[in-house]
Amino acid sequence: MRKTHLWAAGLAALTAAAAFAQSDRIAPQLTAQAATSPLLQGCTDVPEAVALADTLRLRGIAVDRALADLDRRKQELAAAELRIKTRLEALKSAKAALGDARGAQKAGTVEGIDRLIAVYDAMKPAEAATILTALPPDFAAEILARVQPEAGARIIAQIDPGQAAVLTAHMGSRRLAGD
Template identity: 30%
Template structure:
């Protein structure tokens, strides 16, 4: 039967399968068109419903909820006002701190200048006293003794404490014994009250 050529018979099983596939595809298309139209119809209905909604509120709010809302709004306003006050106070404090820092710096500068002036004055006074001590040391003890006798004992003791010991001794020898004793007591007690530590 290999060489047999003859008319072919058409197969009928293929036509039935093609028909079933065509029916399924057609019904699938109809279903898709039907569901799409359903969505389109539903969207149109929703749009009509939204457009037809009343202008007023749908439900009346509770009076307690309205009071609470008003309380919250009032509290928010108070907090905003308080926050503004705190911000203003913070700015005022910053400004005051800046002014205080500037004044403090000016005071420190003035204090330094005053300390320098006082140091200069003390140095000048020490130089004047040292010069006067040198003058008294160059005087003859017999000429210096009457001057020291006329001075206040504290003042005389201050000069004698700065003089060389041999010159101070010669001047003390020329003084009245009572004046010399008073000056000696003052010289001995000059540093008695100085701190020990």
């Protein structure tokens, strides 16, 4: 007869635990009961039921702690995500500013080269030839390729034939490369 009561008390405790677990699905706030459950009234003389109730209570407390830890981690992740988004936006704006600066620098460089070409176009061919022969051949060829064709022809005519051949070869290779 005593085993029947023990079995019934265990079944009642399991039923209560299942109901408690179901209530967690309905209401997500899980709170552990530190006090003894009214379900155990009259069952305090059954040590197995008391041990089971105590185990369930401790597990409830552990679940509460785990949920609190998850909430804390969720908040930490949200804060980290916000920091990452802020940093990403800062990097995007820095990249855009760098692109703008590079564009301005490139435009300034192109403008400077255009002025340099205009200077060579305006120079006398003999003076331009003297200066171009002192420059590195690839740079001199770049200038000759960009000056007006008539001015370029007059300048090349003033250069030593050996150097003129080198400059012309550089100009041809530049055009073949697609620059």
